[in-house]
Amino acid sequence: MSAAAPLLEVRDLKVHFPVKHGVFGAARGMVKAVDGVSFDLAAGETLGLVGESGCGKTTLGRALARLVPLTGGSIRLEGEDMAQWTGAQLRARRRKWQMIFQDPYNSLDPRMTVGHIIGEALEIHQLASNARERQARVQQLLESVGLEGAHAAFYPHEFSGGQRQRIGIARALAVDPKLIICDEPVSALDVSVQAQIINLLQDLQQERGVAYLFVAHDLAVVERISRRVMVMYLGKMVELGPATAVVRTPRHPYTQALISAVPEIDEQSQRPRIVLSGEMPSPIDPPSGCPFHPRCPVAEARCKVEAPLLREIVPGHWAACHLADGSSSPC
């Protein structure tokens, strides 16, 4: 590994869940929520992760946070294999990553004051030697996310949605993590507040050099905040590339359809619309060959039998499609 080793190296990651009949029933199948995903994330980088519900993006985020058991593959954080950590070892390292959730209403304990919510993490990881120091840290954290130190004495219900999301961010920052997994952090917020939170996340990244895995379904938001974007479909990565390239010259037909489906304000910039027929198939029983072929407007005979591998179409831009090539000008 060179000195510029990535913060996070994910290789052939698999997370499968058994589907059971009744309470004691035998597994009748496997949901391959994440099925062989590989990527790197550099320190201080933002990687956007998009896809429709059921594509496995949330499970991937939770796997990286060690919140679900891995079926296969490896995750290396700063060169160390995360899967090997257990018990005290795992607890000691948990402060290297944190999560921010979609719903700021449900992810804060309503019976705890904001000071307690943020201070708890400092306590667990022994990041403050006494109560006074802890209090000072909490105030600093609140101010860094645009709230006031005095807010520490309030309860979550006394805040608006946007303010609650700021509290969630302050809690995540408390342990000074290297990586924050943001799972749809602005989806529940109004547009005006959404912009505040996106700007805040960008500012905090510049100040602290924290890396984000930014999971969202809103492509415009993801493009805005991410350096690179990854697209998932049925547990597999179908495209990965620089954010502007993925949005402007998407290589995979699924990404092309996804982008064309975003309603545009500006008529002039309206791209030709591809309305996909049907819906994402069940991950219990995925289609043969390319998982996207039943809905793909350009599928050929071989797409039904042969699963496409992820290929580098142009430098730094990968797609898993038999028909993608660097010369064609997509949509």
Place this chain on the structure above:
Amino acid sequence: MLEIRNLELEFRSDHQAVRAVDGVSFSIATGETLGLVGESGSGKSVTALSIGRLLRTPPAFYSGGEILLQGRDVLKASDLELRQLRGRGVSYVFQEPGASLNPVFRVGAQIKESLRLHRPEAATEAEVVRLLQLVGIPAPRTRAKSYPHEMSGGMQQRVMIAMALAAEPKLLVADEPTTALDVTIQAQILALLREVQQRLGMSMLLITHNLGIVGQMADRVAVMYAGQIVELAPARELLRRPLHPYTRALMNAAPKLGTEGGRLANIPGSVPRPGAMPSGCRFHPRCAMARPECSVQHPELVSVENGRQVRCPYWNSP
């Protein structure tokens, strides 16, 4: 078709009255789509629910104005008249189809119930199948026997639309019909709404917070903020050149696909709660162009040009 004049709606409790809708007026012509845009708490959903008088009174209380649906004032209608207006006059499609469908009945039975209520002469198996076909559900005969939980969100929303269309309404109110859906499914549902509207010549009130959807669907658009309409205009013109500072700020705050990065222009603060309205112009504490006068004077919604209305006296100043 629909004309709302000066609607005032309050929520009253023992201690206080909170005005959620304050002097809202707009009309929708036959076959027209009006987009109603605003952030949460702006009063757009309660305005829409008032058309079918679907709010429980109390706590809701209509303190003024009238809602004329096909010439009849909904607010003065008797229970019998209301039953006739609901369904055939106005039907609703809501955001969360999973929460609006009854989980213990097959979807075919639920559509049939809607038919029995509003078009008893057509309450047949064949009509249920025709409606399911109309909303693009494959294998409608089999699907009519499904329970809601056996369907995806997109399919459930199609069933909701079929139920709303069963009554052959003159006005369809779609309240954030695609917010809970994925973007490819959203595109399907929007295309479906456009198609059935054209085929049946319905009017539509489309509530959304997504200005892109307004651009695709609406003929005219009304922007609400804190219980009032702040701008009303033909959709194309509003999106091309928003006049009210709030509309402008909303458009700048939404990231657009394929535009270069940089900071998003955010709107400081958050939408005021009803009952805690700022003095003067309700938007002034968050407005980038606010002047000292704005905290005192109450701007009126005034007609400016080409059927456009705006609630800001300084809309024309740079």
